[in-house]
Amino acid sequence: MDRLREMEVFVAIVDRGSFTGASEKLGMSAPAVSRALTSLEARLGTPLLTRTTRSIRPTEAGLSYLDTCRKVLDTITDAEANIAVDRDNPVGTLTISAPVLFGQRFIAPLVNAYARRYPDVNVNAVYDDRTTRLLEEGVDIAIRIGHLGDSSIFAVPLGFVRRRTYAAPAYLAEHGEPVHPRELINHHCVSFTGVSNPFEWEFYENGLRLPVRLQPRMIVNLAPVAVTAAVERIGITQLFSYQAAPEAHAGTLQPVLSAFEPESTPVNLLHVERRGASGKVRTFVEFVTGTLRGNVHLQYGDNAAITDAIGPTPVPAERKVARRAKRPTSVSARNS
Template identity: 75%
Template sequence: MDKLREMEIFVAVVDQGGFTGASNKLGLSTAAVSRAINSLEASIGVQLLARTTRTVRATDAGMAYLDACRKVLDVITDAEANIAADQLNPVGTLTISAPVLFGQRYVAPLVNAFVLRYQDVDVNAVYVDRPTRLLEEGVDIAIRIGHLGDSSIFAVPLGFVRRRAYGAPAYLAARGEPVRPKDLLGHDCVSCTGVSLPLEWVFSERGARVPVRLRPRMIVDLIPAAVLAAVDGVGITQLLSYQAAPEVRDGSLRPVLSAFEPEPIPVSLLHVERRGASGKIRAFVEFVSETLRQNLQDIEATAARSSL
């Protein structure tokens, strides 16, 4: 039995005036209460209780120890109450990071709703297209698209995105739809440096990596610019599935070469605390996780329908 439990039993014995009263209060047998007191006295090396056949009272040493026990147990009780209150009514400043476009489309609306729900939490939202270092940069929560390698970070899996090639229906009708990755050599292509190497797109066939060397008609460094160019019929582009999701949904872009897509890329919610996470972190994780999972599932379902 741990020391804190023994201290709790000792206080109960004194308060209840005996072993039987303490056992009734704590739901223990009188034998268990007696063993706890014996263990406590043995560990301290003094007699805490004077026992007769009719009475049990604290010794002088026991009275001094009783006061110390009450203080320790009160501190623990207060700490647990504060933690419980923090979980129900989170407070403080929460720093969140996410990729720019994913954050704009899927995270920012949830952050806004979270702030309206939890009036005592202030949010610092950082949208950057690079992995943030949580501990070094003071970030509480990060949405990460990609494989993880930091064992000090705790990850909540949200789903996957895929790297896909897309073309506008009018462009594909005029130029034909590529059947194999190498067919892209006969097409105009729009490369985005933030998604893939501008001169090489990677596909997969039977688990093997299939790179295609390109001479792009256009190279851009902004994802929305690549999306717009593809929608306007400049050429085929390769993007992450969430980046083209609205255009796939409204029919202005269509996935191509779906049978040759590379392995899916995981999307995770990262934070630096495990089960003892502060109230603000736990509240945000619970508030956004299911919605983000559903968003990612909807992206894949829409793409699957548009490929039929």
Template identity: 70%
Template sequence: MDRLREMEVFVAIVDGGGFTRASEKLGLSTAAVSRALNSLEARIGAQLVARTTRSVRPTDAGTVYLDTCRQVLDAVADADASIGAYHVKPVGTLTISAPVLFGQRFVAPLINAFALRYPDVGIHAVYVDRTTRLLEEGVDVAIRIGHLGDSTTFAVPLGFVRRRTYAAPAYLEARGEPVHPRELTRHDCVSFTGVTHPHEWVFAERGARLPVRLQPRMIVDLAPAAIAAARDGVGITQLLSYQAAPDVLRRRLKPIFTSFETDPLPVSVLHVERRGASGKVRAFLEFVTETLRKNTQLRCGHREKAPRAYADRAA
């Protein structure tokens, strides 16, 4: 029996005035209570209770030790209660990681709303277009786009996006709209390194992988730069569907090669706490999951209809 349990037994014996009441309170046999007291007395080298046929009372040493035991047990109870509150109530600093553009459009507004709802939680938001290592970098929650490999983290699915090819209507009118990805070799292309390899874009044809080698006119490492270049007619680009969505809705970009798209990419929220997740993590997971699963831009698991203005020309 551990020391804290022995202290608890000793206090119960004194408070209950005997071994029987202590055993009833703690759910132990009277023999187990007696053994615990004997072990405690042997360990500290002093008799703690005086036993008579009518009563059990603390000795002088026992009276002094009793106060110490109460302080220790109260401190342990307070510690347990504080941890319990920590896991129930959202408190502390929450570190969140998300891709830059996705974070700006979808996560930042949620973080602001979360901060207003939970004033005891401090936020450290990290927006980077790379894979963050949760444990090594002290990240509590990360939004990730793409297939997940083996990991010690836990993933909650939020939805899907697609890797799509886009061009400005003015570019297509001037250069002609390609109908097969291999025609890209005759077109100007803008490669965004966050989505594709600069010199090889991947498509799918009849269930098989279709890589296309090309010499891009421009290579950029930021989604807004690729969007702006395509919108200005510099060339055709590949983006994730949510990245281009505002410009598609405004008819400034048009998706092409939709019948050659690869499988959708999952969007997930990751965390590392296996069980008993802290209140701040659990609250944020529930907050973002409920909201982002309703986002229509994360429902690209199936092929959507092209915008009405493009429906008659979609590939």
């Protein structure tokens, strides 16, 4: 079996997570897939996969070689595509990952527009709030909200979002509005695990980080659930600004503790391609970057407390004087 075919087999095993899945993708028998991998590992002199009864994962050497294989195979795909079609008409399957709510509001419309513009590209869009491993999971493009560590992955800056604290006006009328983050210990709180540590929210005071410990009444792992709980007066919540923008604009939620907001959080588009990227990656990056950089929800690059980009937040005419709330009982909500 030639080297390129062995590379295809190795990549297919990782992408599908099994020898059976790879055999189905490539139209080969499972024994043929196993022989191809054995031949490849023997030629390289090192194991590429760690096998258990439940999973198959690349070794450290396998991860490095996987990156090389993808680049080689993409280069060949592009070379063949460039013979058959114009460079502005890429082919292949593009796998995209983005956080759930951010993806629904901002990425999905662009993906749909891209699919219409490039009909020869098949799109696999995955919306998930967990951090995606691009190399291990065969993801071409990932939208990441948060600070990036050292990595060989290439990042295209798109803008910033703010982490803001919100409450329903009716909740504030009943319980009072906190004027300092430490007062949250006396309030009901709804923690969204995708933004904050459930038991410690981050604020800034006089330019210094101010972590505040609290005892949340509810812990959720989906932003829309946290938004709904806050609107329905379960408690105060901390979210990225775009996640509660419609409710803030409608007046069903309002920012609190704005003077103590944390630093802006960067939003990046990640990919593993270098210069001369495959057509599908190159065209998608070019297609979405300008639009996302112009998105008003990604314009928060400073540390000043600001008004929501979609409009001013209505403020209720009356507020009751802040008073201490009874310490709530902790309840955890999970997505089933």
